[in-house]
Amino acid sequence: MKIVKFGGSSVSNAENILRCIQIIKDKSINDSILVVVSAFGDMTDYLLDAAKSASVKDEKYLQVFNQIENHHIQIVKSLIPTSKQASVLSQVILKLNELEVLLNGCSLLGELSKKTEDLILSYGERLSAYILSEVIKAEGADCQLVDSRDILKTDEHFGKAIVNFTLSNSLIRSFFRENNHKVSIIPGFVAESESKQITTLGRGGSDYTAAIIAAALDMESLEIWTDVSGIFTADPKLVKQARTIKSLSFQEAMELSHFGAKVLYSPTLQPILAKNIPLYVKNTFEPEAAGTIIHHTIPRINGNAVRGISNIDHVALITLEGPGMVGVTGFSERLFEVFSKAEINIIFITQASSEYSICFAIEEVEAERAEKKINEEFHLEMTEQKIKPAIIEKDLSIIAVVGENMKNHQGISGKMFSALGRNNINIRAIAQGASERNISTIIAQKNVRKALNTLHEAFFEEDVxxxxxxxxxxxxxxxxxxxxxxxxxxxxxxxxxxxxxxxxxxxxxxxxxxxxxxxxxxxxxxxxxxxxxxxxxxxxxxxxxxxxxxxxxxxxxxxxxxxxxxxxxxxxxxxxxxxxxxxxxxxxxxxxxxxxxxxYHAPFLFETSVGAGLPVIDTLKNLIASGDRIHKIEAVLSGSLNFIFNHFDDTTSFDEAVEMAQVGGYTEPNPLIDLSGIDVQRKLMILVRESGYKIEFHEVENGGFLPESCLKAKSTKELYQLLKENRSHFDALYYAASKVGGKLKFVASFEQGVARVGLQIIPSDHDFYHLEGKDNIILFYTDRYCEQPLVVKGAGAGASVTASGIFADVIRIGNKNI
Missing domain, CATH: 3.40.50.720 (NAD(P)-binding Rossmann-like Domain)
Structure with missing residues (x-):
């Protein structure tokens, strides 16, 4: 005998139901099969919406009911042959009529008790199981519909009933010993109290139903079929790089399910854990995919101790603090009793070793009620200022990193927190159990997607x-x-x-x-x-x-x-x-x-602000970081000016050389910034500042070479016109250098606290004389490079080299994040 469970997405429409039937056929060839089924996709939400709308006399419930009715009838008409539809439709309509009466009653009374809510919600699974069984029967298979109320008995804790395992296990064994059909269809989620009241098993109740039956019958395994190929390393809707986890231990699966893994709910594992029954999570839409197996054996892993990352959203953090908590016996007992009486579940808890404060997380919808109960219980202590009023923080989420072997690996928490810190994700609270199986943190809900992707990248993406x-x-x-x-x-x-x-x-x-x-x-x-x-x-x-x-x-x-x-x-x-x-x-x-x-751990890189693609600033930073000191800088820092003066001669006028530089993409959009020396002033100032000196722009002396009229040009067009008008001025500069066998270079220098830029005649024996094209050169004189300077030389202008310098900075950021 085998047992499988199909989730709501697997039976959401006629097409998907046919997929499930094919899986059932394949598995029942050589063995009988028990099939636990959820309500049709999203039907439980529709039922709850209709019930709540009716209870507040909102006629919207009638529209929702019509959607529920039409969906079920349409599935019957799509899957049951016309000749066999009448009897099935009559039973479906009969159940839908009962549901409508219940909803009308809620509307008339203006209330919705937990007992009535359970009864209304039960129609989802009861209808889906009935229709699925009739579809299979219509194909001639040996199929029975099992009423889960006959085999699952609970108390009357409506909404999340507690199973009477002794009685239920006996009923399950007895029933299937006497009723052995090829296929048995069982509605999940729905049970019954000993006084014949319909109850439900809470969130994940259909999975829980399947697990209870599997454990009672000592099944070899349990398969849960859903719309994803197993349990993922993170929520694949939020982390596109998430991948299927091939195998998990029961303990790892429990941790992941508790902290929001959507595929699996923690109660599911409890019945099969004691019996060591493996659980397979499979994909209805990719039945050949391996999925995930959950079993007792701790999976062997290579290198990565983290198995998955999960999250719980819509969390509120409540903090209590005050001297009245320190060393007071029974304080925690009183606090937890408050939550127990109010039936509020604590998801997360952490306490300072000083006992001065304690904080815990609960579902956000319970925050105001929890605050009220706490303030009532500790009213006296708050009045006497021994304890401060409860502090409530909302819009939070819990992120949990889970792995059975984390306790055997150092640096997991460090890696986790440093990755989050680099991305400015603030951690509000931290908790780690003694088993070291999970590390949980509370963060702002707006950062959940970023946090999940950051941690997934850190632990699962091979350092990409x-x-x-x-x-x-x-x-x-x-x-x-x-x-x-x-x-x-x-x-x-x-x-x-x-x-x-x-x-x-x-x-x-x-x-x-x-x-x-x-x-x-x-x-x-x-x-x-x-x-x-x-x-x-x-x-x-x-x-x-x-x-x-x-x-x-x-x-x-x-x-x-x-x-x-x-x-x-x-x-x-x-x-x-x-x-x-x-x-x-x-x-x-x-x-x-x-x-x-x-x-804020945010890289700020500006290598290309000096020297385009040359490693000038990076070299300078490394010198300073290693303990060296800069005493003197000499440099040609303008590739555009070097290009201009290298092409300006007795055959090419100065304005023509400027135009060549601009066409080549070597100048700023406004060439006047280059020609005025302002660009070089800025570059020198950056180098001086990065060398550890404080300097302002006005402190950099500028020995400009442009006539005053050119400096006042209001447009590029006007600038070129003025350059032409002043050709004699520029020719005189050229001939003055040529006469002594020198070359014109616009030089920047810094020495003994004095920074200056200006046009110089460079003799033939100078390092700058043979500087060709648009090249830059920077000479650093330091404690270590005192006689012969450290030289950085190469192309200092142009779109491609500047882009490559930007690219190099981007790569530096990436490498530092590895």
Whole structure:
């Protein structure tokens, strides 16, 4: 004899019921089979909705009842041959009429007792079991309908009745010893008290029914068929990377089911645990899938002690504290008695070792009632200020990490809390049992999806880190950056264990978001069709998505965008930028950004603000971190100016060289920023600050070379016109250098607290003389590099190298999260 149970989703409609019947046929070929069935999909919710609406005289219950009636009748008409429909329909309609009378009674009386509620809810399973049995009979099979009320006896604790196992086990054995049919259909969830009152077994009652029968008959196994292929490492609706757990111990399954694993309810395991009856969780829609087996043996695992991550939503946290609790015998007993009398279940509890405070979690709907009962019980102590009034916090969830072997592995809790901390997920309370089988935390409910994905990534995804990018600015640099991500996606995943996704894009006009990742080949079209862009709107959408490892990438030169970085860092959103303005603004703002980055574990990387793709800032940081000190900096920091002066000669005018640089993408959108030396001033100031010195922009001396009229140009067009008008000025600069065999270079320097930038004639024996094209060069003189400087040299301008520098910063963030 075999036993299987089909959940509501498995029998939600005619098509799904046929799937179940095929499974029943396959399993009954060589053996008889007991089939426990739930109400048709969502029917219990409909019944409860109708009952509650009727009890408050809301005529909505009539509409809900019509839906219930039509659904059952339609299934009969779809599955029963026309010649056999009349008798079945008459029985279904008879039961539906009884249900309607009950609902009308609730409406007339304006009340709904627990006893009546159980009676109304029982119609879901009673109808589904009857219809399923008649469908099987219509196909000529040897099938009987078993009334679960005849074999399951309980007390009269309506809503969640307590089973009388001694009596029920005897009735189950006796019944199936005398009634041995090929197929037996049994309604789950429904039972009966010894005084013949209909009762129900509470949440997961149909699974519980199947487990009780399996244990009573000493079955070899129990199969529960649902709409997923077993128990997953996390809720697959919230964590797309979740995968089936092949096997679990009973203890692990109990923990996961208690903490919200939707496939299984903890009471189900109790009857079969003592008998060591394996439980298989299978998928009705993929019957060949292996599913999950739950048994007594602790599964052998390779490396990962965590077996699953689960959650309970809509939780309230109640905290009691005060000196009147310390060392007082019987305080906890009084507290728990309050909950026992009020029939409020405590889900989670933790207490400080000082006994000064205790907190516990309950279902949110019970919060106000619990608060009232507590304040009544401890009124005297609160009046005497020995205990403070109960503090209630709502909109919370419990996240539990579960694994039988966690106790044998060090660092599980550290890994868990550090992963949550990096993503700014605040932990309100922590509990861990002495068995160390689970670690439970309470967090804000809004962070559940992020927390589950963060922990799943940490424990199950082979150290693959998912980075979610939000990019502002998709011009030359931005488009090259997107191309590089797409080209390197496979390499990053295979060799660096990074899954880089672009979730949001914005330009000055529109912004577009896709939580699943923006398709590279369609990003332009998607952005064109996006919504109107605003800086506040962009960050708000990122906050609403609340994805783990979120990174804002700024590829603009906008001061307004740079000023928004604090908002990202405050929300633990990393910032990667090539925009120099933030770090070259007033020192207090620069320091605030650095402080926010540290406080909220949000990376703030700006390598490309100096030297484009060159590892200038990273090298400098490593020097400082290793204890070295910077004494002197000499550098050519403008790739655009170096390009211009390398191409400016007696055959190419200065304005022509500037235009070549702009066309090549080496200058800022407004070339005046480069030509004025402002860009180099900012870069030098960033290097000085990163070297550990406090400096403001006005303290960097600028020995400019532009005529005053050019500095006042109001547009790029006007600038070029003024450059042409001043050709003689620039030619004089060129010939002055050429005359002494030197070259013009715009040099930045810092020494003995003095920072300056300006045009210099570089002699042929200088390190800067042979600096070609758009290259940059930086010389660091330090305690360790005092005679010969540390040199960083290479291309310092261009969309591709700047994009690659941004890309390198993104990869740094990913590697630090591994």
């Amino acid at each position: 880190v998912q980075l979610n990018l939000f990019i502002m600015g998709v011009g030359n640099v931005g488009s090259r950056f997107l191309e590089q991500i797409d080209k390197q996606r496979e390499y990053l995943f295979k060799y660096l264990k990074l899954n880089v996704r672009v979730i949001g894009l914005a330009n000055s006009r529109t912004m577009f978001f896709n939580e699943e990742g923006i398709v590279h080949s369609q990003w332009k079209e998607s952005l064109d069709e996006g919504e109107k862009c605003s800086l506040d709107g962009f960050i708000e959408r990122i906050r609403q998505l609340n994805l783990r490892n979120s990174v804002f990438v700024d590829m603009t030169a906008s001061e307004e965008v740079a000023r928004s970085y604090a908002s990202y860092l405050y929300n633990s959103i990393g910032v990667v930028t090539c925009n120099k303005i933030a770090c070259a603004s007033d020192y207090d703002f620069y320091k605030r950004l650095k402080d926010l980055s540290r406080k």
